Amino acid sequence: MPNASKRVADVIQARLENLTRAERQLADSLLDNYPVSGLGSITTVAENAGVSTPTVARMVQKLGYRGYAEFQAHLHQELEATLSNPIAKHDRWASNAPGTHVLNRFAEAVMNNMRQSLGELDTASFDEVAGLLADQRRSLYFVGGRITGALAEYFFTHMQVIRPKTTLMSSNTSAWPQHVLNMNPGDVLVIFDIRRYEADMATLAQVAKAGGVEIVLFTDEWSSPVSKHARHCFKLAVEAPSAWDSSVVTLFVVEALVEAVQNSSWAETRERMNTLEGLFEQARLFRKPR
Missing domain, CATH: 3.40.50.10490 (Glucose-6-phosphate isomerase like protein; domain 1)
Structure with a gap:
């Protein structure tokens, strides 16, 4: 399974050389209007790329996902992260915030980011x-x-x-x-x-x-x-x-x-x-x- 912190697009880019011609055609279609292009049904994604449904299923597994549902779940998580407004971001952090001082929490987050x-x-x-x-x-x-x-x-x-x-x-x-x-x-x-x-x-x-x-x-x-x-x-x-x-x-x-x-x-x-x-x-x- 790919690293959860990596975008699906990065996983696709990293493995382009290992894809077949049809799979590369699918990859280009997914990256063209990313991530929206991968949010439809497996049939719709295949039709938009001009490939077969089995091609979609094979490429998703080749990328390391257990199936199309897991692949799409990662796309939904990315989309939710990018669209979150400041209130949603605050509430997400506040609900999981440890009992340490805000300076320590910020320092740890910034060092991890670095x-x-x-x-x-x-x-x-x-x-x-x-x-x-x-x-x-x-x-x-x-x-x-x-x-x-x-x-x-x-x-x-x-x-x-x-x-x-x-x-x-x-x-x-x-x-x-x-x-x-x-x-x-x-x-x-x-x-x-x-x-x-x-x-x-x-x-x-x-x-x-x-x-x-x-x-x-x-x-x-x-x-x-x-x-x-x-x-x-x-x-x-x-x-x-x-x-x-x-x-x-x-x-x-x-x-x-x-x-x-x-x-x-x-x-x-x-x-x-x-x-x-x-x-x-x-x-x-x-x-x-x-």
Whole structure:
């Protein structure tokens, strides 16, 4: 039986090479509108993929599930997890909360998130993203949603010190077309999209990718629909004993990328920082010790 913490989509992707041609056709159909495409009856799923019902049954068992019912139960659990509102999340945690202090519960959850995320993070992909962000021939765009917009702004604030050609996009979707108009092939769009995924993010990613823009996605372990369009996807653990998802691991990866980028071009970054400090001095932005 597959690891319960792994998405069905990840299990399918990991075993694609072992599938027959018909099973790969079924896998493509399931991943195309995931997870909704797998929520119908076994007959409906087979018809939508253009394969036989026995093909569905065989592939499900090849993936490690005991049968179609167990396979579909995992999909339902994933869907419930991604659609949970803050009240539902709070109630789920509260009903199982141990008697320890909230600080201890949070610390344990965050450390588990960190271990899980680092264990699954591809360092080669991390290095490639750092390279994309450091390439000054490319313009960088950052965007997040209602909550994750703060993470996008934090990332942008640091990157605009390190290098030119950086833009923070508003969470207001009406402003996006103007930014997309300015994007060129090879530019990089960094998107933050955590469950409950914001519907317009996938549209933005699709349009930008069609124009040759490289998409870098920060999401959770269940993965935003934007992942279909992303060249690089950081799927990070976000569960916390709270009504809200945790941003600790996401911020950790963001700060590690900031360090990787500034370290790759430190001489130029240092010069920009010195110039910026001079501007701060002229503007008397910060208090000086007497």
